[in-house]
Amino acid sequence: MTERNRTILEAAVRDFVKTGQPVTSDHLFENYDFGIRPAMIRLELSELAEDGYFSRKHPSGGRIPTDKAYRFLAEQFLTEEPKREKNSDVFKELTADFNRGGRKSFVEEVAGELGLMGVGFLPHEGEFFGSGLEELLEQLDTVTKKDLVEVVRDFEKLPERILENKSWWEKEKDWPRVFVGQSPVTRSPHISVFATYFNRGPEDFLMITIGPKRMDYTKPIRFLKSLERSMEN
Secondary structure, eight states: OOHHHHHHHHHHHHHHHHHOSOBOHHHHHHHOOOSSOHHHHHHHHHHHHHTTSEEOSSTTSOBEEOHHHHHHHHHHHHHSOOOOOTTHHHHHHHHHHHHTTOHHHHHHHHHHHHTSEEEEEETTTTEEEEEOHHHHHHHSOSOOHHHHHHHHHHHHHHHHHHHHTHHHHHHOOSOSEEEESSOSSOOOTTEEEEEEEEOOGGGOEEEEEEEESSSOSHHHHHHHHHHHHHHHO
């Protein structure tokens, strides 16, 4: 992928996340400076679509990012150098709460800071803590009743699936991890899962946050990276 491919892809996905409207070359030309005309932007979008980064509901309509597009951007954010967070006090407070044993409040605070659903798991004690299901359901794009039921079922079955897929999180070394659509512990294609694991001996902790697929992936990834760094200090 060329630098221009990457720039247009990122701008198009961010624009779709912000507006919820299918991406068009004219709209990108009017709102971003790529240094090329609409016809060339249209060609770039077509090539990205051929590579699986965009889909199209109607031939005459705009393009919609696919799971592959979201995964590509998430991977870019995962590999970027950690940045110093302005709200470092938040991470200090979260770390202090965790150290005091406030597992439930820790999960609630992380979920609240990110505006996502949160689930925490203590492997040694086999305890689970959950928060934010209602907030997640409110953020989902227009979906059917069946889709909503599937998301609720994912929430209810998380403890069972986490235990069934121990080989995933026990052997994983690179955290945080991001899954767009289905993940090792969810089945709904309408959500994305962010997971991190705090290695603290008998206090090891698996933290999973879940949000709608159409969302800004930068914030939760950077937040979890900063939280990991704070917990390690």
